Amino acid sequence: MTDTATLAASPLELASRLIACESVTPATGVVFGCLESMLAPLGFDVTRFVCGEAPDGPVENLHAIRRPAGDAGRHFAFAGHLDVVPPGKGWASDPFEPVVRGDLLHGRGAVDMKGSIASFVAAVADIPRETGTISLIITGDEEGPAVYGTRALIDLMQAQDTVPDLCLVGEPTSVSRLGDMVKIGRRGSVNMWIRVAGQQGHVAYPHLADNPIPKLVSILAEIEQVMLDNGTDWFQPSNIEITDLAVGNPAHNVIPAGAEARISIRFNDLHSGSSLIELISGIAGAMGGSVEAKISGEAFLTPPGELSSMIADAIRAETGLETELSTTGGTSDARFLSRICPVVEFGLCNATMHKLDEAVAIADLDTLARIYRRVVLGALVGTS
Numbered sequence: 001m002t003d004t005a006t007l008a009a010s011p012l013e014l015a016s017r018l019i020a021c022e023s024v025t026p027a028t029g030v031v032f033g034c035l036e037s038m039l040a041p042l043g044f045d046v047t048r049f050v051c052g053e054a055p056d057g058p059v060e061n062l063h064a065i066r067r068p069a070g071d072a073g074r075h076f077a078f079a080g081h082l083d084v085v086p087p088g089k090g091w092a093s094d095p096f097e098p099v100v101r102g103d104l105l106h107g108r109g110a111v112d113m114k115g116s117i118a119s120f121v122a123a124v125a126d127i128p129r130e131t132g133t134i135s136l137i138i139t140g141d142e143e144g145p146a147v148y149g150t151r152a153l154i155d156l157m158q159a160q161d162t163v164p165d166l167c168l169v170g171e172p173t174s175v176s177r178l179g180d181m182v183k184i185g186r187r188g189s190v191n192m193w194i195r196v197a198g199q200q201g202h203v204a205y206p207h208l209a210d211n212p213i214p215k216l217v218s219i220l221a222e223i224e225q226v227m228l229d230n231g232t233d234w235f236q237p238s239n240i241e242i243t244d245l246a247v248g249n250p251a252h253n254v255i256p257a258g259a260e261a262r263i264s265i266r267f268n269d270l271h272s273g274s275s276l277i278e279l280i281s282g283i284a285g286a287m288g289g290s291v292e293a294k295i296s297g298e299a300f301l302t303p304p305g306e307l308s309s310m311i312a313d314a315i316r317a318e319t320g321l322e323t324e325l326s327t328t329g330g331t332s333d334a335r336f337l338s339r340i341c342p343v344v345e346f347g348l349c350n351a352t353m354h355k356l357d358e359a360v361a362i363a364d365l366d367t368l369a370r371i372y373r374r375v376v377l378g379a380l381v382g383t384s
Contacts, residue, residue: 009125011365012105014038014118016098018082019107025083026052026148027140028060032082035138038121039064043129044136047156052141052148059141059148065162066134073132076379077164078120078372079150079337080171081142084109090356104359112353115360116170116368123372132380135164142333146296150333154340166307166379167343168372169334172350173326178364179315179371183345184308185234185301185327186335187266190273191243192293194219194284200257209255213247216259219287223263223280228271234301234327235268268327269299297335301327302342307379311346314374318367346371 017038021031028050036046044064052059062082087095087108095108105115117138124134137157139149157163173183196216201209220242228238244262265276273295281291302308308325315323337343348368352358377383 009038009122011115011119011122011369012100012362014121015105015110015115015360015365016107018114018118019098019105019109020096022096023082023084023109023140024086025141025144026057026059027083028058032060032062032140035062035082035117036064039136042066042121042125049156051152056145056147057141059139059152061140061149061153061156062136062138063153063156063162064136064138066129068130068132070130074166074380075133075135075162075164076376077135077137077167077341079137079167079169079333079343080113080117080120081139081149081333082114082117083140083143084112084114085143085354088356092357095358100362103362105362105365106357106359108358110352110358110360111172111348111350112358113170113172113347115365116172116347119365119368120170120372122369124376127373127376131377134376134380135162137167137337139333146333150336154336158340163340165341167337167341168307168311168375169332169337169343169345170347171332171334171345172348172353173345174347174349175351176349177319177321178349178361178367179319179321179323181324181326182308182311182315183327183329183332183334184304184325185269186297186299186329186331187235187238187268187327188271188273188299188335189296189331190265190267190276190293191296192263192265192277192280192291194261194263194280194289194291196259196289198255198257198259201255203253203255206255211255212259213256215288216261219284219289220261222283222287226279226283228265228267232268232270235299236328238265238267238271240265267299269301271299273298297331300335300338302338302344305342307342307344310375310378311344311371314371314378317374318371
């Protein structure tokens with residue numbers, strides 16, 4: 001049975017319905033029910049599940065798939081997230097009440113990324129089932145720790161043999177105009193905590209204590225001299241940044257018992273998280289320090305090819321723009337999806353994401369839906 005109201009819904013209507021569901025990360029519940037109510041009438045089989053425990057969960061995820069009656073054909077997937085960052089104070093209106101002012105739709109998630117999800121649902125609403133297999137990979141934990149989100153969805157797809165052939169992630173990649181930038185890769189990210197233990201004592205009797213601060217300073221000075229690389233054809237140079245120093249010593253006459261620093265490394269595909277941990281651990285260990293590390297994601301690159309060309313062609317057809325292929329910016333869940341299939345990111349303008357009064361141009365929602373429709377048809381049947 002087909003819900004004609006869903007088929008007729010515009011991206012604006014669909015985005016407004018999603019924005020009205022408060023879904024600060026990690027998201028569960030009503031917002032997933034809202035998306036399911038959009039997809040089920042279009043013939044999608046929807047699987048929702050909750051996994052994980054505090055502090056990184058629980059997290060809800062949704063996998064929706066629609067297959068042809070016969071041969072499944074090619075499988076094209078759209079990936080995204082329904083969770084949003086906390087809105088903060090000072091909005092002109094309720095951040096979870098979608099409001100149209102002029103040509104803009106305001107609300108938390110309008111750009112990042114409920115608007116893109118709405119545009120994709122509108123894009124596939126009238127694509128016949130027999131065209132090919134279409135799926136949506138939607139998590140409630142992209143803005144947070146991302147422990148029980150897309151990685152859990154990948155496990156589900158592998159267990160069910162529903163791994164897509166191609167995947168588009170709807171992150172807000174555009175900068176000045178819709179379609180001016182597409183992401184074909186991202187740098188990796190690793191954070192490390194460098195700790196040096198000493199022995200507390202009175203500053204007047206340094207021979208009876210062991211000050212850890214000079215050792216930590218020496219370690220950081222050595223790290224500051226490291227040049228990881230000069231960049232590649234697609235990536236800027238990797239960089240190491242010192243992001244915190246902590247001693248926690250309230251007394252002016254006490255040599256502290258320990259000192260700690262945190263560094264963050266954004267790295268290109270010449271490195272891995274583990275190789276960088278080994279490098280920093282070697283420097284710190286030689287001077288009496290220890291390292292604890294957390295890899296947020298590895299670098300990935302989907303070399304220019306079929307998928308990026310289809311997206312560029314669709315952008316050109318709808319906007320006249322020649323898009324820029326880029327690897328700039330922070331991480332996204334594409335870092336996980338790149339392990340199972342070619343993945344490219346493309347979505348709305350990112351100027352207001354995570355800001356007060358987040359807003360999307362209504363015309364951009366409509367244009368994005370048309371671009372997405374062209375990409376899906378191009379991926380499944382070779383025409384757009």
